[in-house]
Amino acid sequence: MQFMLLFSxxxxxxxxxxxxxxxxxxxxxxxxxxxxTVLARKPKMCSFLEWRxxxxxxxRYASLYFCxxxxxxxxxxxxxxxxxxxxxxxxxxxxxxxxxDIIFNFEKAYFIxxxxxxxxxxxxxxxxxxxxxxxxxxxxxxxxxxPNHSHVWQI
Amino acid sequence: MSxxxxxxxxxxxxxxxxxxxxxxxxxxxxxxxxxxQFRQADxxxxxxxxxxxxxxxxxxxxxxxxxxECVRMIASPRYSEKRVGYLGAMxxxxxxxxxxxxxxxxxxxxxxxxxxxxxxxxxxTLACMGSAxxxxxxxxxxxxxxxxxxxxxxxKAALCAVHIVRKVHDLGELFTKAARSLLTEKNHGVxxxxxxxxxxxxxxxxxxxxxxxxTVPDLVQIMKGLVISGxxxxxxxxxxxxxxxxxxxxxxxxxxxxxxxGASDAMNDLLAQVATNTDSxxxxxxxxxxxxxxxxxxxxxxxxxxxxxxNILGRFLLNNDRNIRYIAMTSLQKIVGTDxxxxxxxxxxIVDCLKDQDASVKRRxxxxxxxxxxxxxxxxxxxxxxxxxxxxxxxxxxxxASGIFNAAERYxxxxxxxxxxxLHVLTTAGGDVRDETxxxxxxxxxxxxxxxxxxxxxxxxALLSDISQLKVWAPCFFFKLKNVLSAFKPCTYMSVxxxxxxxxxxxxxxxxxxxxxxxxxxxxxLTATMKLSTRITENVDRIRSIVSIYGSCIDxxxxxxxxxxxxxxxxxDHMSLFCSAAxxxxxxxxxxxxxGLSPPLCGVSQVCDLLDLLGGSEQPLQPSPALGSTxxxxxxxxxxxxxxDLLDLLGGxxxxxITPGLTFRYIHTKNYRNRKRLTVYEKDGVTVTLSCEKxxxxxxxxxxxxxNSTESDIRGFTLQAAVPKSVQLHMKAPSGxxxxxxxAAKVTQMVVLNNPNKVA
Numbered sequence: 082m083q084f085m086l087l088f089s090x091x092x093x094x095x096x097x098x099x100x101x102x103x104x105x106x107x108x109x110x111x112x113x114x115x116x117x118t119v120l121a122r123k124p125k126m127c128s129f130l131e132w133r134x135x136x137x138x139x140x141r142y143a144s145l146y147f148c149x150x151x152x153x154x155x156x157x158x159x160x161x162x163x164x165x166x167x168x169x170x171x172x173x174x175x176x177x178x179x180x181x182d183i184i185f186n187f188e189k190a191y192f193i194x195x196x197x198x199x200x201x202x203x204x205x206x207x208x209x210x211x212x213x214x215x216x217x218x219x220x221x222x223x224x225x226x227x228p229n230h231s232h233v234w235q236i
Numbered sequence: 237m238s239x240x241x242x243x244x245x246x247x248x249x250x251x252x253x254x255x256x257x258x259x260x261x262x263x264x265x266x267x268x269x270x271x272x273q274f275r276q277a278d279x280x281x282x283x284x285x286x287x288x289x290x291x292x293x294x295x296x297x298x299x300x301x302x303x304x305e306c307v308r309m310i311a312s313p314r315y316s317e318k319r320v321g322y323l324g325a326m327x328x329x330x331x332x333x334x335x336x337x338x339x340x341x342x343x344x345x346x347x348x349x350x351x352x353x354x355x356x357x358x359x360x361t362l363a364c365m366g367s368a369x370x371x372x373x374x375x376x377x378x379x380x381x382x383x384x385x386x387x388x389x390x391x392k393a394a395l396c397a398v399h400i401v402r403k404v405h406d407l408g409e410l411f412t413k414a415a416r417s418l419l420t421e422k423n424h425g426v427x428x429x430x431x432x433x434x435x436x437x438x439x440x441x442x443x444x445x446x447x448x449x450x451t452v453p454d455l456v457q458i459m460k461g462l463v464i465s466g467x468x469x470x471x472x473x474x475x476x477x478x479x480x481x482x483x484x485x486x487x488x489x490x491x492x493x494x495x496x497x498g499a500s501d502a503m504n505d506l507l508a509q510v511a512t513n514t515d516s517x518x519x520x521x522x523x524x525x526x527x528x529x530x531x532x533x534x535x536x537x538x539x540x541x542x543x544x545x546x547n548i549l550g551r552f553l554l555n556n557d558r559n560i561r562y563i564a565m566t567s568l569q570k571i572v573g574t575d576x577x578x579x580x581x582x583x584x585x586i587v588d589c590l591k592d593q594d595a596s597v598k599r600r601x602x603x604x605x606x607x608x609x610x611x612x613x614x615x616x617x618x619x620x621x622x623x624x625x626x627x628x629x630x631x632x633x634x635x636x637a638s639g640i641f642n643a644a645e646r647y648x649x650x651x652x653x654x655x656x657x658x659l660h661v662l663t664t665a666g667g668d669v670r671d672e673t674x675x676x677x678x679x680x681x682x683x684x685x686x687x688x689x690x691x692x693x694x695x696x697x698a699l700l701s702d703i704s705q706l707k708v709w710a711p712c713f714f715f716k717l718k719n720v721l722s723a724f725k726p727c728t729y730m731s732v733x734x735x736x737x738x739x740x741x742x743x744x745x746x747x748x749x750x751x752x753x754x755x756x757x758x759x760x761x762l763t764a765t766m767k768l769s770t771r772i773t774e775n776v777d778r779i780r781s782i783v784s785i786y787g788s789c790i791d792x793x794x795x796x797x798x799x800x801x802x803x804x805x806x807x808x809d810h811m812s813l814f815c816s817a818a819x820x821x822x823x824x825x826x827x828x829x830x831x832g833l834s835p836p837l838c839g840v841s842q843v844c845d846l847l848d849l850l851g852g853s854e855q856p857l858q859p860s861p862a863l864g865s866t867x868x869x870x871x872x873x874x875x876x877x878x879x880x881d882l883l884d885l886l887g888g889x890x891x892x893x894i895t896p897g898l899t900f901r902y903i904h905t906k907n908y909r910n911r912k913r914l915t916v917y918e919k920d921g922v923t924v925t926l927s928c929e930k931x932x933x934x935x936x937x938x939x940x941x942x943x944n945s946t947e948s949d950i951r952g953f954t955l956q957a958a959v960p961k962s963v964q965l966h967m968k969a970p971s972g973x974x975x976x977x978x979x980a981a982k983v984t985q986m987v988v989l990n991n992p993n994k995v996a
Contacts, residue, residue: 094296095294097294098364102332127562127597157559159483188290195360199396202395202398204429205424207471210470221315
């Protein structure tokens with residue numbers, strides 16, 4: 082996978098993960114063009130499209146578009162499954178996830194993604210294991226937090 | 237994990253901004269606060285600040301001042317800060333930034349940390365944005381982790397190694413041994429990582445590929461375990477056990493079995509099993525089947541298995557899900573060359589997909605349909621393709637038009653059908669037809685002489701009804717216009733239509749005046765009007781007035797032509813035919829050069845025009861004795877052969893390197909203006925001019941001069957000429973046969989023409 086973008090129906094970017102080195106300007110340009118292209122597609126259309134020399138696989142979940150750019154040899158259908166698996170992980174973690182969850186907790190969405198994909202490839206194929214790892218990492222974050230601080234954690 | 241309050245407050249504040257300006261204000265304030273915080277000492281809120289900055293960055297605002305903060309955070313002992321620091325590094329730093337090198341040391345330390353979650357952060361970051369230097373530095377560490385750690389780290393280290401190999405190909409050697417041993421692990425994640433790593437290593441290096449062929453039995457074993465074993469809740473997706481791993485293994489098997497009988501045999505049974513047993517009701521199953529099909533088609537599989545694979549694709553084509561149909565067509569496209577008959581069986585479904593709503597599906601269907609056209613199904617396929625053309629999206633039109641032309645050319649059952657098809661395409665999508673195809677059309681129409689009248693009638697009718705598609709096919713029509721007048725006798729194919737000269741001129745005038753015409757179209761119209769003057773007996777005045785209007789046209793090209801035509805009218809009434817011929821050739825040369833059309837074929841039509849003008853005859857021209865044997869290969873009809881000989885000025889003349897005997901031929905033109913020099917050819921630095929001198933009533937001397945302005949000599953340069961049967965030609969010896977560079981000297985040649993019968 083070269084990159085993954087999550088954006089709303091108004092074209093606002095909610096998450097971007099790049100696995101190839103590109104300058105900020107190029108990233109912005111690609112994002113802009115791709116968002117436009119995908120948003121222009123009608124609801125019942127094919128989930129795959131060819132864009133530049135990449136294959137784009139996208140799927141809409143409620144108000145969010147999940148869009149991945151894969152290489153020629155990659156399997157499009159399994160990429161759809163990868164997207165679905167990521168949505169399931171988010172759902173399990175946040176409990177019935179919606180776009181607002183991803184907006185307000187974007188860093189956690191990244192952490193979950195980083196436990197599932199590494200360098201553009203799936204690293205753990207078991208849902209349970211991914212969730213367990215995130216849980217443990219979160220605990221670690223809590224435990225290591227020094228108690229003599231003025232900020233109050235909300236539950 | 238508890239939410240980060242400061243971050244959420246900021247997000248709320250930004251979202252409640254009602255205008256872009258307000259938002260920018262909020263963000264500027266926040267960024268200033270963040271910058272101030274960064275400068276302060278450690279205050280416990282660093283991770284929140286960096287998170288805020290990352291959010292701002294995602295919105296599209298500049299955040300480069302956070303880069304150093306990321307570096308500092310990564311070095312922090314606190315896990316929460318490290319986590320956000322690494323996230324910031326992946327978002328803000330990429331290998332092009334200098335700051336990225338600073339984190340190499342931190343990553344190195346973290347890779348050896350006792351806590352696996354910290355190790356995982358480092359691995360993740362390295363795999364995401366590690367530059368080549370970083371990879372080289374840290375590769376030994378990764379190798380160590382591949383061998384001796386728990387499975388959680390091993391699977392991450394494997395994918396990290398994949399990234400390293402992609403960045404620095406040589407390091408692949410380092411990981412081969414470790415990769416091999418990882419295949420035997422029980423943990424799915426580790427095996428998956430190992431398979432991806434091995435795939436990457438094999439793709440890069442063919443020696444490694446040879447070595448890994450030995451793993452085929454192991455891979456087959458693992459696959460069998462996945463396919464046959466019972467329900468495993470951890471990895472199950474809709475009844476398929478670990479589809480991600482299955483797909484990766486199949487892909488690796490594909491690479492290992494390619495071009496290798498032994499490996500392909502070893503996996504045959506497995507592939508058959510997977511193909512038959514996988515449940516294809518959900519996308520997951522189809523994903524595995526798809527990968528299986530790709531593998532079967534790529535390795536040296538036995539024929540039964542291949543048939544099975546193609547059948548699966550056929551089933552996919554009938555699936556309701558558009559995605560499945562799309563990938564089925566993509567795969568069929570890959571094998572349409574080799575398994576043509578198998579794909580033909582599904583032609584009906586493919587053609588139906590042309591009518592699908594989705595543009596991606598349509599494109600695939602178009603590609604496949606064009607590949608499936610053959611002599612036996614040409615008529616039905618063409619019907620489908622033509623109806624597709626009238627309703628297809630604009631971006632596919634020119635591709636469809638060219639495809640139709642190619643197919644028609646190869647498999648046309650009859651001339652008339654061919655012309656009908658072409659005309660249909662032109663009327664539907666004339667504006668989208670590619671320029672290169674026009675000469676082919678002109679040539680085709682020229683060839684089918686018996687259908688000239690039919691063609692012309694049809695074109696005329698079409699032109700009357702719709703002027704908007706003129707751009708491309710106007711030339712076709714106009715070049716044949718001269719036949720319109722002679723074709724006003726009842727035609728076997730069309731009903732009698734009384735078309736008078738006035739009608740024809742009306743049409744031409746409409747074209748000239750229509751604001752939708754391109755300048756090139758107008759040019760053609762003007763030339764056609766001119767040519768008509770040689771045929772029309774009554775309305776010459778009308779033609780003159782049309783032409784003279786353009787004497788003051790804005791377009792330089794048109795103006796030049798109009799002025800010259802006018803001059804002709806005035807001076808050389810009796811020689812009009814000759815002059816028209818000469819001018820037409822000259823104009824055609826210019827047209828061809830400016831329109832960039834494929835020269836030899838264009839030449840054909842132009843020459844045939846010339847011949848028609850001169851003799852009004854349909855008989856083929858006899859080649860003159862001066863013609864050499866190095867005629868370019870031309871299609872069968874003699875008219876074309878001669879045409880090709882007569883005009884191949886613009887084809888492939890190269891000043892360097894010089895091939896001996898390279899010839900170029902030019903049109904022999906008749907009287908133009910006494911003693912006037914006329915440049916008939918100027919390309920690639922070679923210039924040929926001719927001047928005429930009338931000797932007697934039926935004799936004419938033409939002097940041809942060639943010069944070369946390029947940097948190198950042209951050797952073996954000869955001029956050849958051909959003339960109609962009624963004219964005699966004597967070519968005197970040229971002054972030399974090499975053109976020195978930079979116009980140092982010229983080559984001249986005299987040609988004597990005799991037209992004893994004074995044939996027009």
